Amino acid sequence: MKKYLVIGNPIEHSLSPxxxxxxxxxxxxxxxxxxxxxxSDDLKDLIFKVKSKEISGINITxxxxxxxxxxxxxxxxxxxxxxxxxxxLLVNDNIIGHNTDISGFKSAIKDTKYNFVGKKILILxxxxxxxxxxxxxxxxxxxxxxxxxxxxxxxxxLQNFYNSDTIEKNGWNKIKVVxxxxxxxxxxIINATSVGLNNNDNLxxxxxxxxxxxxxxxxxxxxxxxNFLKKGKDLGNKTENGKKMFIFQAAxxxxxxxxxxxxxxxxxxxxxx
Ligand code: ATR
Numbered sequence: 001m002k003k004y005l006v007i008g009n010p011i012e013h014s015l016s017p018x019x020x021x022x023x024x025x026x027x028x029x030x031x032x033x034x035x036x037x038x039x040s041d042d043l044k045d046l047i048f049k050v051k052s053k054e055i056s057g058i059n060i061t062x063x064x065x066x067x068x069x070x071x072x073x074x075x076x077x078x079x080x081x082x083x084x085x086x087x088x089l090l091v092n093d094n095i096i097g098h099n100t101d102i103s104g105f106k107s108a109i110k111d112t113k114y115n116f117v118g119k120k121i122l123i124l125x126x127x128x129x130x131x132x133x134x135x136x137x138x139x140x141x142x143x144x145x146x147x148x149x150x151x152x153x154x155x156x157x158l159q160n161f162y163n164s165d166t167i168e169k170n171g172w173n174k175i176k177v178v179x180x181x182x183x184x185x186x187x188x189i190i191n192a193t194s195v196g197l198n199n200n201d202n203l204x205x206x207x208x209x210x211x212x213x214x215x216x217x218x219x220x221x222x223x224x225x226x227n228f229l230k231k232g233k234d235l236g237n238k239t240e241n242g243k244k245m246f247i248f249q250a251a252x253x254x255x256x257x258x259x260x261x262x263x264x265x266x267x268x269x270x271x272x273x
Pocket of ligand 1: 124
């Protein structure tokens with residue numbers, strides 16, 4: 001039986017096994033998908049189990065999306081451009097790193113029918129998924145991206161990473177960074193921090209002067225409605241949680257591994273409630 005895994009730290013919260021095992025069963029694939037909490041020291045050995053064919057594929061989550069790259073043989077264009085990998089597999093004895101967070105985010109946003117062209121985006125956070133969100137947003141032709149993170153240097157690192165080659169080559173507007181707590185003008189705000197995972201978590205930002213018709217997006221999907229989304233909704237704005245992004249990135253990984261596009265229907269969506 002083929003074996004698949006999601007690795008990260010923490011990993012308890014991950015719903016990837018539920019989703020992948022459901023699709024494996026639906027598609028009569030003789031395989032199992034598990035989760036494993038890992039320490040950095042064990043990363044290399046585990047990745048080599050893909051080379052030795054003990055494991056057929058691995059999803060990588062926080063905090064290993066960048067670190068894993070040093071143990072891979074090849075990266076796809078998206079993984080290379082973001083220096084972020086969330087899906088690996090073996091092809092002709094090479095371990096290949098993919099990034100399905102980018103298309104996951106893009107598909108999720110398309111699904112909301114929101115038109116990104118020319119929009120000003122404010123991103124809260126600078127962790128594991130932010131490089132992919134930035135890349136997806138630029139591809140969707142937003143007009144500007146501003147980052148803010150409690151630890152400013154992490155936002156500045158991402159700013160420098162993208163403001164060099166990638167941005168100039170593509171003619172994109174440079175990323176801006178503002179202090180944590182500052183709220184510059186935006187059309188869409190994305191919470192990519194882990195604040196909200198606990199029901200009583202609250203962000204410090206003051207949204208009282210942001211104006212109307214904004215889009216509040218939270219990468220978190222459990223809980224379904226974070227205080228950030230609640231606040232956005234109470235102020236009369238459009239809101240969306242990260243559930244679809246999670247499902248779409250998983251579907252893309254499933255397609256890469258099994259060459260089958262899994263069905264995303266109401267049953268799948270309910271599975272994660
Ligand atoms: P990682 O940073 O290991 O990639 P992550 O879950 O992807 O993990 O990212 C966590 C994000 O939530 C970070 O941007 C983090 O900010 P710091 O870089 O300052 O740690 C942010 N975060 C976590 N707790 C926070 C809090 N209480 N207030 C504000 N931001 C917080």
